Amino acid sequence: MTGDGTRAVRAGLPEAEAYEPTLPGPVFAAHYHLPGDAAGPYTYGRDANPTWSLLERAISELESPGTAAETVVFSSGMGAISAVLLSQLRQGDAAVLPADGYQLLPALIERLEGYGVTVRTAPTGEDAQLDALDDRTKLLWLETPSNPGLDVCDIRRLAEAAHARGTLVAVDNTLATPLGQRPLELGADFAVASGTKALTGHGDVLLGYVTCRDPRLAAEVRAWRKTVGAIPGPMEAWLAHRSLATMQLRVDRQAATALALAEALRERPEITGLRHPGLPTDPAHGVAAGQMRGGRFGCVVSFTLPDKECAERFLDALRLVDDATSFGGVRSTAERRGRWGGDAVSEGFIRFSVGAEDPDDLIADVLRALDAASAPAGG
Numbered sequence: 001m002t003g004d005g006t007r008a009v010r011a012g013l014p015e016a017e018a019y020e021p022t023l024p025g026p027v028f029a030a031h032y033h034l035p036g037d038a039a040g041p042y043t044y045g046r047d048a049n050p051t052w053s054l055l056e057r058a059i060s061e062l063e064s065p066g067t068a069a070e071t072v073v074f075s076s077g078m079g080a081i082s083a084v085l086l087s088q089l090r091q092g093d094a095a096v097l098p099a100d101g102y103q104l105l106p107a108l109i110e111r112l113e114g115y116g117v118t119v120r121t122a123p124t125g126e127d128a129q130l131d132a133l134d135d136r137t138k139l140l141w142l143e144t145p146s147n148p149g150l151d152v153c154d155i156r157r158l159a160e161a162a163h164a165r166g167t168l169v170a171v172d173n174t175l176a177t178p179l180g181q182r183p184l185e186l187g188a189d190f191a192v193a194s195g196t197k198a199l200t201g202h203g204d205v206l207l208g209y210v211t212c213r214d215p216r217l218a219a220e221v222r223a224w225r226k227t228v229g230a231i232p233g234p235m236e237a238w239l240a241h242r243s244l245a246t247m248q249l250r251v252d253r254q255a256a257t258a259l260a261l262a263e264a265l266r267e268r269p270e271i272t273g274l275r276h277p278g279l280p281t282d283p284a285h286g287v288a289a290g291q292m293r294g295g296r297f298g299c300v301v302s303f304t305l306p307d308k309e310c311a312e313r314f315l316d317a318l319r320l321v322d323d324a325t326s327f328g329g330v331r332s333t334a335e336r337r338g339r340w341g342g343d344a345v346s347e348g349f350i351r352f353s354v355g356a357e358d359p360d361d362l363i364a365d366v367l368r369a370l371d372a373a374s375a376p377a378g379g
Contacts, residue, residue: 004179004294005248007065012058012241023241026051026234047226051234055241056209059199062178062244063191063211069184070218071211072225073237077174077194078104079230080208084170084190085139087224088217091116093138098124100151101143101172103342125151125284127158135165142188143172144181145284147327148337148351150275150302152284155291159187168217174198175327179251180296184213190221198299198328200243201250205236250330250356254299257362258354262301264363270374273304273349299354300327302337308347310373311336315350317369320357327353332362 013022030045042048056071063069074080085108089095095112097105099121109119118136122128124146133140140162144153159169170190171183177198183191193199195207212218225231232240255278262276277288278297288297305311315323315334324333325340332355338347354362 007061008179008247009245011061011244012054012056014054023238024050024054026238028234046229046231049231049234049237051237051241052232055237058241058244059178059195059209060211062247063173063182064184064213067184067213069211069213070215071209072218072222073195073232073240074208074210074225074230075232075236076206076230077192077196077208079225079228080192080194080210081105081172082108083221083224083228083230084192084210085112085141087220088139088168089115089117090138094118094120094134094136095139095141096120096122096129096132096137097141098122098129098143098146100124100146100149100344101141102147103340106342123151124149124153127153129153130158130161133162133165133167137162137165137167139168139170141170141172142183143174145175145277145288145298145300147172147175148300148302148343148345148349150175150277150282150284150298150300152277152288152292154287155181155183155186155188163187175298175300176292177247177251177296177298177328179248179293180255180298181292184211186291189214189217195240196328197326198251198254199247200240201247201328201330202239202243203324203326203329203331205239205243207232207236207240251296251299252294253356254328254354255296257357257359258299258301259297260359261352261354261363261366264367265301265303268367268370270305270310270370271303273302275303276301301352301354303350303352304346305348305350305373308336308338311348311350314369314373317372318365319369320362320365321352321369327351329353330356332357 059071060069120132171188174193191211259278321332334352
């Protein structure tokens, strides 16, 4: 298998067996028949599940095609993120995290510091995290493109600098997806993502995963999952695996439409701070083009409207776009990100996730909503 679409459709499927489904249904089991010693592949429901196993194999094939890797799936993206950080860091260690990453990272940083871990932060853009590395750094955490600001860092450059100091590197690959970016090929030790987003793409599953090429690191992450019980349900795992078959179709459509939307927004006078890594004029485009694959720069476009009121008028005027959080789904969503707190964004900042609607219809809806939001009161 060489093509991304072929790989996505076939990833993780078992060998064909007469009269059996191509993708077996979910296995609902808290325990298994277990004679003798507890030495088999499936012993207890918190340790392993056949439905997880197929999904984990599928994700490994996407994140690391052609090179052996192990994936550990979790009940959410934050479960996966926490597993890497809390399985690798101990009292006295130091870690470098992005200052502009996902909004729950500060809560994790507070927890890590309470455990005696020194945490330094720096922005994603311009590889600023390089300056925060020192010989005590045990783990460097990258998020590229960053959420919600869409800055990009050079994974290969940062990984080489970190490994020269004996530092492990983890990359949050949620926004890029393994079809758009392969952190392990670029030198990372961990590829981490929220499968809630574009990996599954339908807004109906909470899931996370960690993929490693080093079996020792994978075993440590897996042991953390077992200890804290952050396991996915078999139905969620099955739905995720089913959704992979359309991943290439979804990701390509969404990336192309996101770029078209970003181009359409460039001339709007009420918009500032427009970001999308696929725009040739975006400050991150050069680095993104060097490490993101197949012209897939993600489905998210961010921009800022003059104030909170204008942003809310815009969201209310949209007809094909849901006012909802998350991103990567087949139905477009947008939100005023400042309503959550935790992100360094202005009150008028919009994170827009492009879905699979017809591009002309979606762009027309957005431009119409901008006109409505910018119209004088009573006009």
